[in-house]
Amino acid sequence: KLVKIDRFFPSSKKCSKCGKIKKELELSERVYRCTCGNEMDRDRNAVINIREEARRMLAV
DSSP: OOOOOOTTOOTTTBOTTTOOBOSOOOTTOOEEEOTTSOEEEHHHHHHHHHHHHHHHHHHO
């Protein structure tokens, strides 16, 4: 099933572990680091957030 999420959903700026959203995130920052200790590839973090948002939308 194809689910379209809002194009302004902060998938790259949101921590996939704790949910905290960074105010600023430079495109050159390829590793996502959060104060909760989460550290992973920026694109992997975004994919997890997109997947979880789609699941949330389907559950409604």
